[in-house]
Amino acid sequence: MSGLLELSGLTVAFGRRGARPVLDGVELSVGEGEIVGVIGETGSGKTTLARTAVGLVPPRSGRVVFDGREISGLRGRALRAFRRSGQLSYAFQDPLRALDPELTVRRAVAEPLTVAGDIGDTEIAARVDEALETVGLDAARLGDRLPGAISGGQRQRVLLARAIVTRPRVLIADEPVSALDASNRNRVLRLLDRLRAERGMAVVVISHDLSSLAGIADRVAVLYRGRVVEQGPVREVFGRPLHPYTALLIASAPSVRAEGGPGAAALRPSAEPPGWTAREGCVFAHRCPFVTDACRTAPAPAPVGRGRTAACHRAPEWRELIADPVIAQGAPETGLLKAAP
């Protein structure tokens, strides 16, 4: 069954030809009403993935298909018309930079509808109120304020209201909770969960915060240096990662173990060599403690089965090589999977 949003073989590179791609053959499928988390360290390509999916960055190769229609090939008027439809919506990472400091909350939220051009003022006003109410903001109290005069948590929710005012079928939310305190974070996570439950909206959540994703995501994709190294149901991936990089990410998560604690130490990654550009083998080979010659030279296999992929030559066996019991047996007792919004 194909998803509502399908990314296939997506490769993006900036600058000169031949430069190492920022995204390299990314495969991701998002179904109706599904929440898919995208995790990975800084610079792994998460924001580029989101921007390419919504048409802000043209891919060098590969396809973005939305509801059966290829949108990565759209240009000019056709691309603008698709973007204006608001069916595939993107909530930017940084509310302070994404919101025009001179536009009131109400006008900022209305903008995607005014740009669409075919909706009357009364309808726009009603939709803006509805969007603000959905994200738990009082339109009468906050609607005429400027972004600088509301709190960080409120700004984040204004950005979400703006992203859902077009009633999208897919929302891509880029780090929607990273700048928030615990209560605002839980509020936003519950909101995303409600939007998918009540509207069947699909949500892609980009996040550093593994425990937030564990609470709401159905599936998760792990990005490392522009490649999806592992993906699958969140319980399986977080509970028993098949790629050593995923295990390292989980072992280093502050919510799971103290940074540099026994989990991370057990994996003992080596430092990344400066200027490393190899593309032939596994993207983690230069740091992986379980590396073999095949990892350096042959493309890593990905399919494991039942919606689970792991681009690791040694997926079936590396776990047996480490002494740390939590990593060796899987990580359910770490508490990560118990976290809920």
Ligand SMILES: Nc1ncnc2c1ncn2[C@@H]1O[C@H](COP(=O)(O)OP(=O)(O)OP(=O)(O)O)[C@@H](O)[C@H]1O
């Ligand atoms: N427009 C651009 N031109 C050149 N390089 C870019 C551009 N956008 C992103 N990059 C580079 O691509 C790489 C991935 O960036 P991206 O913002 O997608 O990563 P990220 O995983 O979202 O990081 P973070 O978690 O810090 O937001 C980085 O090395 C970044 O410098």
